[in-house]
Amino acid sequence: MGELNHFVPLFHRELHLQNVEIIVADISTFEMEASYDRIFSIGMFEDVCCFFSQHVTNYKDLLKKISGWMKHDSLLFVHHFCHKAFAYHFENALEAGSSNKGVGWAHGRTREKSLTKAMMIGLLGTSSVVAPCLLQICFFISREDVSVVDQWLVNGKHYAQTSEEWLKRMDKNSASIKPIMESTYGKDSAVKWTVYWRTFFISVAELFGYNDGEEWMAAHFLFKKTREVSSS
Numbered sequence: 001m002g003e004l005n006h007f008v009p010l011f012h013r014e015l016h017l018q019n020v021e022i023i024v025a026d027i028s029t030f031e032m033e034a035s036y037d038r039i040f041s042i043g044m045f046e047d048v049c050c051f052f053s054q055h056v057t058n059y060k061d062l063l064k065k066i067s068g069w070m071k072h073d074s075l076l077f078v079h080h081f082c083h084k085a086f087a088y089h090f091e092n093a094l095e096a097g098s099s100n101k102g103v104g105w106a107h108g109r110t111r112e113k114s115l116t117k118a119m120m121i122g123l124l125g126t127s128s129v130v131a132p133c134l135l136q137i138c139f140f141i142s143r144e145d146v147s148v149v150d151q152w153l154v155n156g157k158h159y160a161q162t163s164e165e166w167l168k169r170m171d172k173n174s175a176s177i178k179p180i181m182e183s184t185y186g187k188d189s190a191v192k193w194t195v196y197w198r199t200f201f202i203s204v205a206e207l208f209g210y211n212d213g214e215e216w217m218a219a220h221f222l223f224k225k226t227r228e229v230s231s232s
Contacts, residue, residue, distance in 0.1 A: 027062065035071045045080040045137060059140035067145035067225055076146060076223040080132060081159070081208075083216050087133040134219055146223040154220065157213030163204035170197065 012020050023030075027044065045059065066076060138148065170177060174194075181190040208216045 027065075032069065035069055035074070037071060037074055039066060039070060039074065039076045041066070041076070041078045041080075043080060045078060045132065059137050060142055060145075063137075063140070063223070064142060064145045070146075070225040072225060074225050075149070076225075078137070078219075078221040078223065080137075080219055081216065082132050082134050082136070082219045084134055084214065087136050132219075134217075137219075137221065141223075143226060145226055147226055149222040149224050151219070151221045154218040155213040156208035156210070156215065156217040158208075159218060160205045160207075160209035160213065163201045163208070167198060167201040167205070170201070 008022055045062070070076060134153070141148065177194070178190065181194050185193040210216065
């Protein structure tokens with residue numbers, strides 16, 4: 001997030017945008033009085049079960065919070081990655097305990113589990129990520145807050161190709177990336193983190209390209225604010 005916080009203002013200046021405000025905050029505690037015509041959530045609902053509390057009803061809690069920032073005719077766009085049928089945790093088995101039987105990167109030997117912890121905390125910002133299923137969010141929509149206007153899927157091959165391109169660009173620009181890795185992770189860990197990032201890109205490409213992109217994919221939802229009913 002720190003990198004984006006540095007890059008976005010530069011991008012805004014190039015485009016001569018004057019009406020953009022950057023707020024870095026924890027969504028579980030963030031509150032504001034402002035309301036908006038359009039709200040976009042990109043890649044946040046995968047993490048909301050980890051950061052908001054410890055329950056799947058976080059989706060309902062988050063939608064309720066966001067609805068309070070929507071005007072009566074506002075629209076909310078939500079993008080999140082998902083599996084076509086199953087919801088599960090990608091979690092760090094070292095923290096989950098020896099009896100944990102979680103799905104995903106948590107399995108494997110101690111070295112693999114250490115890689116799990118490093119990748120998930122260092123790359124994703126958390127040691128526990130929820131991979132929702134396609135329609136999971138729909139089960140936690142309160143009619144008092146928002147309702148679905150439209151929903152559609154984006155084949156996983158798009159994200160797979162994106163990750164492959166990230167990997168190609170990283171390898172092509174390895175010389176210029178090296179000092180960035182050193183300043184971010186320290187000189188002693190720069191090579192290790194370069195390998196972690198390459199592993200992450202390869203994993204994403206394989207995961208979302210699997211089954212011709214019809215297994216893991218991106219889900220898009222468009223919500224509208226539920227109109228308030230007068231008590232009279």
